[in-house]
Amino acid sequence: xxxxxxxxxxxxxxxxxxxxxxxxxxxxxxxxxxxxxxxxxxxxxxxxxxxxxxxxxxxxxxxxxxxxxxxxxxxxxxxxxxxxxxxxxxxxxxxxxxxxxxxxxxxxxxxxxxxxxxxxxxxxxxxxxxxxxxxxxxxxxxxxxxxxxxxxxxxxxxxxxxxxxxxxxxxxxxxxxxxxxxxxxxxxxxxxxxxxxxxxxxxxxxxxxxxxxxxxxxxxxxxxxxxxxxxxxxxxxxxxxxxxxxxxxxxxxxxxxxxxxxxxxxxxxxxxxxxxxxxxxxxxxxxxxxxxxxxxxxxxxxxxxxxxxxxxxxxxxxxxxxxxxxxxxxxxxxxxxxxxxxxxxxxxxxxxxxxxxxxxxxxxxxxxxxxxxxxxxxxxxxxxxxx
Numbered sequence: 001x002x003x004x005x006x007x008x009x010x011x012x013x014x015x016x017x018x019x020x021x022x023x024x025x026x027x028x029x030x031x032x033x034x035x036x037x038x039x040x041x042x043x044x045x046x047x048x049x050x051x052x053x054x055x056x057x058x059x060x061x062x063x064x065x066x067x068x069x070x071x072x073x074x075x076x077x078x079x080x081x082x083x084x085x086x087x088x089x090x091x092x093x094x095x096x097x098x099x100x101x102x103x104x105x106x107x108x109x110x111x112x113x114x115x116x117x118x119x120x121x122x123x124x125x126x127x128x129x130x131x132x133x134x135x136x137x138x139x140x141x142x143x144x145x146x147x148x149x150x151x152x153x154x155x156x157x158x159x160x161x162x163x164x165x166x167x168x169x170x171x172x173x174x175x176x177x178x179x180x181x182x183x184x185x186x187x188x189x190x191x192x193x194x195x196x197x198x199x200x201x202x203x204x205x206x207x208x209x210x211x212x213x214x215x216x217x218x219x220x221x222x223x224x225x226x227x228x229x230x231x232x233x234x235x236x237x238x239x240x241x242x243x244x245x246x247x248x249x250x251x252x253x254x255x256x257x258x259x260x261x262x263x264x265x266x267x268x269x270x271x272x273x274x275x276x277x278x279x280x281x282x283x284x285x286x287x288x289x290x291x292x293x294x295x296x297x298x299x300x301x302x303x304x305x306x307x308x309x310x311x312x313x314x315x316x317x318x319x320x321x322x323x324x325x326x327x328x329x330x331x332x333x334x335x336x337x338x339x340x341x342x343x344x345x346x347x348x349x350x351x352x353x354x355x356x357x358x359x360x361x362x363x364x365x366x367x368x369x370x371x372x373x374x375x376x377x378x379x380x381x382x383x384x385x386x387x
Contacts, residue, residue, distance in 0.1 A: 002374070003229055007367035012360070021357035022349040029346045033226075041100030042336030043347055047354040048097070048232055049188060049338050050212070050328045052090040053205075054358065055214025058083035059144045060177060060206075063170040071142045071378030072240060072385045075229035078373065081151065082215065082365035084144040086358055097188075101126060104336050107194040116195045116270070124191055132187060136180045154375040181206050187335040192335035197272045198263070204255040205262075205331075206307075211252055211293075212324045214244045215317035222314035229371055235308050235386035245320065249297035257289065278333050282341070290331055292323035302376035325351065 029035060056082035063075050077308045101108050107117050107124040117124070150166035153159075182202025190201050198204075218241045263271045280285050300316045301307055333341040373379070 001305075003231070003372065004370050005224065005227075005229055005366045007363045008278045011363065014307075015360045015363075016141045019353050019360075020256065022027050022353045022356070025351045026346060026353065029349070033346075036337070036340045037100065037103040039337040039342075039346070041097070041103045042341070043350045044093070044100065045097060045104060045188065045336060046091050046328055046332045047351055048090060049332065050325055051086065051349075051358050052094070053209035053328075054216055055083050055086040055090060055144075056177065056181065057209040057211075058217065059087075059140070059147070059173055060210055062147060062215055063174040063177070064169075066167050066170040067174060069378075071381035072237065072387075073380045074376045075230070075372055076217065076221060076237060077151070077373050077376075078366060078369070081148055081225075082362045083213070084148065084215065085365040086111065087137070087140050087144055089357070089361055091141065094133060094233070098126075098130065098298050101129075105191060105194065107191060114195070121193065121373050122386055124194065129187060132183065136184050139176045139180060140173075143176060147173060151373055151376070152320040152369060153359045154373050155369055156375075158375040160377060178206075181209070185239070189331050192332060195270055198259055198271070198274070200255060200259040200262070201235055202368065204252075204259055206256055207248060207252045208324050208327055211248045212321060214241060214248065214344050215324075217241065218245065218317040219314055219321070222310055222317075223250050224371070225310065227240035232349060232383055234385060235310065236385050237382075238310050238313055239307045239387040242301050242313045242316075245313075245317065246301040246307070249294060249320070253290075253294040256294075257315055258367055278330055282330065282334055285326060285330060287344075289323065292319060296320070296323065313382040322357060 030040060060347055061073075061080045062077060062084070064070075097104070105124075106112065108126060122128075146169040150162045150169060153162040153325075154268065182205075185205040187204045188198065189205065218238070219240070221230060221233060221238065225233065260275065265274060296319050297316055300319075301313070306312055329343065329347075376382075
């Protein structure tokens with residue numbers, strides 16, 4: 001019960017070396033191949049959004065379970081807890097977008113004469129844009145930190161007040177997140193196509209965040225168990241994570257279809273432009289995205305036994321992580337990078353850099369405290385859990 005992850009120097013060095021190598025390769029591509037400012041900043045935005053989504057989805061996972069008085073997840077809650085420690089880093093990285101605003105967002109061009117964009121100037125202007133970024137992150141950082149601090153206290157104390165306070169902050173995080181995850185998706189992604197809008201878009205992004213977080217948590221369970229940790233985590237916990245990935249992949253598909261079907265049926269120029277660009281110019285990635293994020297988890301996890309095989313579930317989780325990166329690529333790159341949008345060495349190296357940074361932060365956080373919150377009031381339920 002007191003097992004603690006040892007973030008060995010070997011792991012740290014591997015992550016830092018790979019990060020450094022990818023950084024210099026990316027820098028070389030920028031200086032020699034000159035991919036263009038719009039493609040560079042679109043990649044920064046893409047990976048900021050993707051890895052921030054992993055962290056926020058982890059906070060969402062913790063908040064809903066704590067509010068629902070769920071106990072089964074207690075043995076694995078330190079993983080999503082550690083994932084939320086990336087949010088402050090994501091804040092710094094998101095502020096860098098300031099230097100690429102004019103390459104990403106058409107609405108920053110004050111000389112542009114467009115009635116639709118002019119009508120959105122009250123919301124889409126640089127000062128208010130960054131004011132909202134600061135407000136979003138203040139809330140996300142504060143509430144996730146308060147959740148972590150109260151549950152960290154249960155490592156050394158069995159006082160139920162820490163659990164109750166944690167539930168209160170979970171409720172505040174959930175309410176704040178429900179509003180801001182939609183608003184931030186409008187700001188950072190939907191406004192790339194400033195003339196386009198979708199009333200479903202915020203919920204579509206939220207579900208995508210949650211699925212990627214579930215997949216990453218599952219992969220971390222597999223990784224830690226391979227190293228001999230999480231001895232008390234049962235196959236029943238894996239089964240429930242697989243059910244989550246299966247169910248919310250179907251829900252993601254429902255959101256995808258609902259948005260597409262309504263826009264197709266309405267056939268309004270200001271709405272169809274989004275899909276015309278992606279279907280006509282990026283049709284291969286468009287349909288791969290749907291196949292990977294729906295067909296793979298649906299057929300891969302539909303049987304009872306498939307959900308109880310950790311290696312198989314981890315494989316599906318890894319595929320989903322790649323699949324939802326493609327989903328973010330489709331949301332961001334066609335509008336952000338335009339005709340320069342592609343998936344090449346530069347995109348791969350940029351993403352690997354973020355992977356290494358994210359893993360470094362998460363593993364460092366995991367190593368700071370024991371992997372099991374032994375004084376959690378639901379620890380016995382989780383230890384004896386049967387799915």
